[in-house]
Amino acid sequence: MRCFLALCLGALLCAPLAAAPQVQVVGLFPGAAVVTVDGQRQLLKVGQSGPAGVTLVSADARGAVLRVDGVDTPFGLSREYSGAGYAEPQRQQLSIARGQGGHYWVAGSINRQGVQFLVDTGASSVAMNEAQASRLGLDYKTRGQPMQVNTAGGVVPAWRMTLNSVKVGSLELLGVEAAIIAGGSPGEVLLGMSFLNRVGWREEQGVLRLEGKH
Incomplete structure (x- = not known):
């Protein structure tokens, strides 16, 4: 001193x-x-x-x-x-074991509201249906940008918006892009690449490892 x-x-x-x-x-x-x-x-x-x-x-x-x-x-x-x-702060890490159906499931939150995520590396962003978005209190029709997406049932309306925060384990990101899709699909909230691209991730023998970037 x-x-x-x-x-x-x-x-x-x-x-x-x-x-x-x-x-x-x-x-x-x-x-x-x-x-x-x-x-x-x-x-x-x-x-x-x-x-x-x-x-x-x-x-x-x-x-x-x-x-x-x-x-x-x-x-x-x-x-x-x-x-x-x-x-440099210590890196935050999270390991997720493969679960039911060979998928990776992880508990987390969106804007501080609890969510059960299905990790989906094929989804370009965090994605959910309208009912899930409403449960989370997302004002997607006012704050979101209208768009259309291709689904198994054809082309449907959707809204693109930015989530204040997305967190799984100790990994939290701010300003994460999400898609809210009209109808009941997807059935689960998808943890897509708008989150995964901003953390390090790899799959090893049935375990998905996420690691915060410096």
């Missing part, structure tokens, strides 16, 4: 500086970033300040510049800064 020493009335006074905040960038978007400051998570837009006065100076898909204690500092995704310097 750094001290400024001053001799005053024969006494030695020590005035410590405040500890530097711990800052981590956990989500990147054009002109915005999700940051964690001393455990507090917040979405910041360029020019906006968050906990401990941390300000987002710029952000794109490659990284962000944050003003921490008056100093503009570049951050990559999930790169953590503290008073002791930079450190």
